[in-house]
Amino acid sequence: MKKIFPFLFMLLTTTTIAQNKDYLLSLEGIGPIKLGISLAELEKILQTKVALKVINIDSVSLTEKINAKYKDINVEIGLIKWQDETIAVAGISTSSPLCRTKSGIGVGATKLQIIAAYEGYHIDAKPVYDYDNDKPVKSKTMSTVTVKEDEEGYAIIFTLVNNKVVSFEILPIYDDEE
């Protein structure tokens, strides 16, 4: 009996570590779903064929968002078709509480916790504005916190309601796209 417990403990620990890696949120992506990977690589990770409804059908549109199941979570993945005809991941978003950064930031985290966790990064925390006849109206509950390693490049945008993270998106931000 005594031999079984350490074995079970090791098994449990290994499973937890593997699961954490699967859902690890970073500026590059979630687990193995990284920004920039090809559609073929994505299909391999998702273990399913992605049915495109816009790209390759509408000759003008070069971007598309798909909803997919990755392990135990639902994700929305943005795809882009480059000039060389390759299709790659250009954005990932989810609201799963299983996804967390190395320092434990995920659904439920506060603005101050995000800011404290990303010391030395470029951070932009702002209220969401809705527009009424072109006039901005500040939301009383919704806000976003954008974290970037540099002025331009990959970013995580956390969406907060009543100062708690409810979802997040990983995407590249260039120039004045914010």
Add this chain to the structure above:
Amino acid sequence: MKKICFLFFILAAACATAQNKDYTISMNGLGALKLGMNQGELEKLLNQKIILDNHLDTLNYSYQDTAKLKYKDISVQLEFTRSYYAPNVFRMRLIGIRASSPLCKTSTGIGIGTGNLKIIAEYDKYHVNIQPGFYSYYETEKGKGKSTLSILDDAASTMDGSDAYTMVFYLLNKKVVSFELKANLRDERVSDEE
């Protein structure tokens, strides 16, 4: 004796309050120094001539200029820009105030030495931008422990075209070491036409 002590107390309290008001940091200025004031109004307020030469530089079309001077007991750096109030006629208006005096504080006590998280908590409903280094429009002074924390009002955040104000705190090891109040003002001529 009791009466004299009481009188002194009232006098000291009144002086302290007046001094606090002189150095109160707000989105639109520092004490009596208000962003948007023109050069003439400032010269009258400070009782001194402000020399601005750079804005006459027609080679680079640099319409901005700065002046370092004394405001009450503290040193300040004032930034000016051209503001056209009639066709081809302009005056210089104050668009920036920079200082590092510990006498300056917001109405809630934020000033030199305040920690970054306290500022963010205090301005919870505002747009907050944090960047590594001492960041300015022109250049970024990089260095370990240096960061810039900006508080933007609604107009600055949405860039809706109205007068916009930003409070910038420069931090070293997460503590404020200096600050700058900035305005992005509409041309006076445009404001009048509307």
